[in-house]
Amino acid sequence: MNNLTVSPAPHITSGQTTQKIMFKVVLALLPAGLAGIYIFGLSSLRVILISIVSCVMSEAIFLKLRKRDPKAVLDGSALLTGLLLAYNLPPEIPFWLLVVGGCVSIVIGKQLFGGLGHNIFNPALVGRVFLHISWPLYMTTWKNPRWAVDAVSTATPLANEGARGFTYMDLFLGNHGGCIGEVCIAALLIGAAFLIFTKIISWHIPVSFMGTAMFLAWIFGGDGFFNGDFIFHLLAGGLVLGAFFMATDYVTRPLTKMGKIIFGIGCGVLTAVIRLNGSYPEGVSYAILFMNAMVPLIDRYTKTRKYGFVK
């Protein structure tokens, strides 16, 4: 277990191993994936499978090249990265893009830093942002959900805010175009509840992240001040997926409670700023990646003091 970052005191052993945690997170992600497959059809399943295979293969090949123990592939982290990457992609993305994405996530995002526990940035987000900058066209071609009446391919709700026409129920259940794993908020919340209930993640990051983003959307999101549609901003796009499953990644989040709240607020501010003022409609991935770079500094300044220790 030498590959987990040391957290500040008190140190409590909880019987959790990397493998157990990883598979619990994968389990928590399942409902959202099933919902995505149900909503967008079997093409989503294809994306998920190829993404996972390409991540696991990249990891295996890199470990082989570095002459490391190939059993490390089985710790489930590559599987989780592949799953998260797929959840952040549109359902009809070409085959080769997935291969490139998985390879970039694992090799550049993780293995070049020394593998699990050493990466500074969230590997799945590295892959996702790489693809988004490189091939914006493929990354913003969305597929209609199964209930759609017209055959015209829609954009995500965030992209065509002017012509909304989505009810909150549509957004909550996932009846709109979007990435595979982010559309069905109901399914994501089931998984999130499981993670919080089993104490895999704490509430600090998700609550401060979503709260800040909603608060800013409420103030600045409408015409004039204090009348933005903050529920819309919570339900549309990848905010829920990002806040519960990406920002809380064990390796790339701060260690202390205070640090987590600062991290969450930072993510929220950046997400709102990019959504409302940037040229990209969605900013969750960029916001988390940006805050990942700040984590070492946050950790340094929120270290817990030694109890009863006078300098």
Added chain:
Amino acid sequence: MEFNQLLMIAISVIFINNFILSKFLGLCPFLGVSKKTAPAFYMGLAVTFVMTASSIITWAVYSFLLKPFHIEYLRTLSFILVIASFVQLIEMFIQKFSPALYRVFGIYLALITTNCAVFGVAVLNSEMFLKVSEDLVKALVFCAVQGFCAGVGFTMVLLFMSGIRERLELCDIPRPMKDMPIAFIVAALMSMAFMGFSGFRF
């Protein structure tokens, strides 16, 4: 003064066109002084100060010397001379009057005499504001704000980088990638994150 315009300059030069991550200026100190947080912070302060001051000085040189006499082609020569001698002067001044301050900042000042970020901000100012603007005071404010904010953006990225590199010391990085190559990879990923701000508008 148009407040919005100033804010836009600030955001642009800190986030969208960050000197290190998007314009690649000042890479030498970025790689050289980013191994520990404290030196990175002092370096950032020194660069911010020198950038702001040289923005103002080169504004004066351009508006009162180069432009009236129509010798704009001497821009490169005059800017580098003025900046280099200014930094030297500051160094001597600090050494004389505050040895304590000199011990902290002296080495960084020596390093930034020929820093491309400092020279770069002066050239950028002259391309963006001095060549086009007729209003002297407006140009001065724009130059000073751009110089200061470029320094702030520089310091911010330098601080992030130093935090990350302190952590990287403990990481099991493949041997050929250690030190500089991995620093570039980190910079590349940071630059990707900063691209989220592209096309920023009010």
Added chain:
Amino acid sequence: MKKLLREFSKGIFIENPTFRLALGLCPTLAVSTSVINGFGMGVAATFVLLGSNIIVSAIRNFIPTKIRIPCFIVIIATFVTIVELMMKAYFPALSKSLGIFVPLIVVNCIVLGRAEAFASKHGISRSIFDAIGMGVGFTLALVLISAIRESLGNGTLLGLVIVRGFDPAILFILAPGALLVIGLLIGIVNYLTEK
């Protein structure tokens, strides 16, 4: 003659300014978006390097050591101004796409570094070969990096389409691509020379 050749070849391989010494990286990263730009930058820098090395070496015995750096800077800045004006006159398109990085040659560490470390200590003929070697090494590195970035990021090489139907990854001609390519290239060079 053998000595001169060694001065020439060391700049290309053993002491390649970009990959081995990590000097002059700012322009390397900024202008390597296309091979034409990279090559233009390399030639411009080589010209400045050659000019400043010759003059510095010629007057090295007359400059007082205390003010040598300002003297070097003036000499370099003069050659940079010459390049700036010539490029504007004869290659206006290149001059526009290189932008502020032409005047920035003046703070390119390679040029000042060679003036200080080599030309101020050696004779004219050796300084000339040193300058050409370093210049060629720098240009080769630039062409290599820009070839990688142009082919991956734009799908072209020297403006010609290489493989039809290839979807270029725009990232590589943007800022992150430059940092990524140089990081990986230095890593590869380290790996090859370690053995």
